[in-house]
Amino acid sequence: MKADRxxxxxxxxxxxxxxxxxxxxxLTVFAIFFAAYAFTRLQHVELxxxxxxxxxxxxxxxxxxxxxxxxxxxxxxxxxxxxxxRRRCVYWLLAALCMGMLFLLVKSWEYVHHYSxxxxxxxxxFYMFYLSLTFFHFMHVIMGMVILVxxxxxxxxxxxxxxxxxxxxxxxxxxxxxxLVWLILFPxxxxxx
Amino acid sequence: xxxxxxxxxxxxxxxIYLLLISFSLATFLVGKLGFSGLGxxxxxxxxxxxxxxxxxxxxxxxxxxxxxxxxxxxxxxFIPGILIGMAFYLSYQ
Numbered sequence: 001m002k003a004d005r006x007x008x009x010x011x012x013x014x015x016x017x018x019x020x021x022x023x024x025x026x027l028t029v030f031a032i033f034f035a036a037y038a039f040t041r042l043q044h045v046e047l048x049x050x051x052x053x054x055x056x057x058x059x060x061x062x063x064x065x066x067x068x069x070x071x072x073x074x075x076x077x078x079x080x081x082x083x084x085x086r087r088r089c090v091y092w093l094l095a096a097l098c099m100g101m102l103f104l105l106v107k108s109w110e111y112v113h114h115y116s117x118x119x120x121x122x123x124x125x126f127y128m129f130y131l132s133l134t135f136f137h138f139m140h141v142i143m144g145m146v147i148l149v150x151x152x153x154x155x156x157x158x159x160x161x162x163x164x165x166x167x168x169x170x171x172x173x174x175x176x177x178x179x180l181v182w183l184i185l186f187p188x189x190x191x192x193x
Numbered sequence: 194x195x196x197x198x199x200x201x202x203x204x205x206x207x208x209i210y211l212l213l214i215s216f217s218l219a220t221f222l223v224g225k226l227g228f229s230g231l232g233x234x235x236x237x238x239x240x241x242x243x244x245x246x247x248x249x250x251x252x253x254x255x256x257x258x259x260x261x262x263x264x265x266x267x268x269x270x271f272i273p274g275i276l277i278g279m280a281f282y283l284s285y286q
Contacts, residue, residue: 031273038280072210191224192234
């Protein structure tokens with residue numbers, strides 16, 4: 001029995017297999033979005049380069065650092081539960097949630113700023129991609145935070161342990177996926193020209 | 194054999210975190226200093242793909258997985274990476 005468990009741990013990714021199917025489906029959608037952005041830019045290079053300069057790169061950097069830091073905190077939360085340290089696991093998850101909240105606040109501030117300037121999906125094709133791509137990701141951050149809250153509550157109630165922490169690993173994998181997507185989105189939309 | 198993180202005396206995940214932060218700052222500086230062009234775009238893309246690989250391997254834990262499940266994130270990075278690189282290359286032709 002023990003041997004079977006060790007084999008399954010090596011051959012399968014951390015967390016529930018179902019969350020990985022979901023993650024791969026999400027990643028595929030984002031990949032199509034990224035390719036569509038890059039090939040549409042090909043037809044409107046000057047327009048994309050001009051309007052990219054109107055974006056707030058400092059805000060995007062803060063958001064990048066916030067997501068990377070939150071992912072790191074989630075890694076520490078998983079490490080904590082693996083040694084049965086539930087209290088520390090909850091603290092790391094709460095710290096990750098704070099970073100997620102920072103991301104939402106900064107991104108919302110950007111959206112408010114764009115809205116006040118009269119920018120919307122119909123403004124031009126660059127803003128159409130920028131707003132839809134970042135808002136789609138924004139919704140995934142919210143979804144990831146809901147999952148992190150759920151696993152933090154479960155961890156606080158003692159539902160996870162060194163032996164059984166699949167839920168923590170599943171939630172962590174989803175959150176890392178959110179981070180992973182932003183790591184491509186940030187240079188593609190804000191920097192590459 | 195000692196790993197780099199053992200030598201420095203920090204956790205491997207902390208070392209990866211510091212690398213991710215450094216690469217992100219480098220990417221930001223490229224934009225802030227106004228660098229552009231095909232070479233710079235591909236360099237920034239390469240940095241992003243390396244960051245993605247680090248997240249997949251070390252944060253998601255796929256680096257320690259054997260068999261097919263080791264590769265999905267790597268493949269996910271590779272395919273859009275090639276397509277984005279190709280689109281930027283064509284935009285300079």
